[in-house]
Amino acid sequence: MPLTATCEGLHKQAVISGELNALCGQNGLHRAFLRPNDEGDEETMYILRYMKTARMAMLGQTNGGLLYLIPGILLKLFHLVPLMFLWRTVLADGVDAGMSMGQMMTYTYLSALLSDMLAVSTVATLWCYEGQLLDLFLRPMGIFGHLVVQTAGGWVPMLLSFSLPMAAIAPLLGISMVPASAWFFPSLLLCVSLGFAIDFLFACLMIRLKNSNWLIHVIRNAVTALFSGSLIPFSLLPFGLGPILALQPFGSLGGAPLSIFAGIAGPGRVVLLQLFWNAVLWPAAVLAFGKSQERLMSYGG
């Protein structure tokens, strides 16, 4: 059977790859291959693999030259500026929105600056669709770890070329870039962590639906935009929807750190909810991905 042969072939490759890694590691060749002049221990080499992957992902964003970042920056500005004017229009008449104009501007501005981190999107679904995901099984790194550093590395160019300069000029625009609470930082970390878990769950859903990546993309974008609070703060929603939406898992994504930063929400409840959803969804993601592996081998990926 061709399918069986393919699976066996991949299995053999994985075994050979593992044996080679072990052999190279014993002889110091592996170390030399990764970093010729490095004399660090195995633990350092383990970390180095991930750092190198992140660096490659970072450089991958600028392979065509730094000029290729400009369209992305312009698009971010194009999304940000009208949105800020929309909020000025909405809050112009001094209506009671549960937050000041300054808080709203900070919320929106920071949302644009950290957009990649507030709605984490790894290459898992794309690579599954393009048949590259299987390659990860042949590399001497964990699948999750690889995808995490690959994604985080890809954020760096935009953070340096867009977010950092924009944060620097924010005070000139009358926008505060000082967090209302230091809990913003752990909250952002938990938001990113939860974002990865949710991304892996969507990847599993895609594997389950046999490469329906467009459907997953459509559903995911729609649900995340509305239910994460990154675009519209929950406190602005009518019918008491805000407190209810804050309880669902997407509510612990972008809207959570942003509301802490802007001082709209108290950190205690927000961070606890983030911890809860991380504790629930990470094991679910690991379990679901484990169960998806056989399907991935059978249907491709």
Add this chain to the structure above:
Amino acid sequence: MTFKRLMRLYALYAKMDFAWLLRDAWFAVLAIVSEWISNIAAITGVFLLAWRFDGIGGMDKFEVLLMLAYYTVVTGVFQLFFASNNTGHISRRIGHGQFEHMLVQPVPLAVQLLTEGFIPFSGSSKLISGVVIMCIAVAKLGLPVTWWWVLSVAGNVAVTIAIILGQSYLYSSLAFYAPVQAEEISTYAIDNVGYISSFPLSGMPVYMQLPLITVIPSGLLAWFPTLALLGKPPLGLPGALPLLFAVVLAALASILFRKGFRYYVQKGTNRYLAWGHRR
């Protein structure tokens, strides 16, 4: 190419779409449901805001709903006629090196582009939801629905679609010169301009409104035509402004697309390797 032949082609694509629906019903249902979810989510946020603050920038909450409905109908019509086979996102066809495949077909190029994207069964959910929301908004606003008002809506939708396609084809001309880099330029032209289209621009300063109905015509895709349909075109401009814009854009797109196409015919594409695989 007769009108009868055109209709037969539409029927053919409708049949193929229906066959796809029957072949993988589970996938088709998922596709339709995901479009519904996406569509409702796209407009819910702005409408909830309008509800909470009883309107935005001088627009009543149901006027905002009408604008969102108009936007949904426009994206629905686009989905229905131009989503399949990337006839709307034409830079993908060019960038993939698939444009010349159309030249060997025994049907004129324009007719292929007009008919290939038709997916009445799997691609009509947005249009249906848009029409339903529009009916609700019209009823809540108490608008008198006359035959000429309905025709006016249809005409405005056609003009808006022409603007969307005009932008897509205008920017896609670049894909003839740089197929890899500009492969997704239609997506940027359509989706990113469309993102702002669901925002009511009323109440924003004029120096913000003007660029958004000229340089980046997001405001012409829903906000301007909706206010024109309500009998109060913004900024004291004539209600026919989108039509004028569409004509100029179409002329410009036509010139540049043909120029790019001539370049493509002379130089070919570098997307294929000698043994036929795409780079």
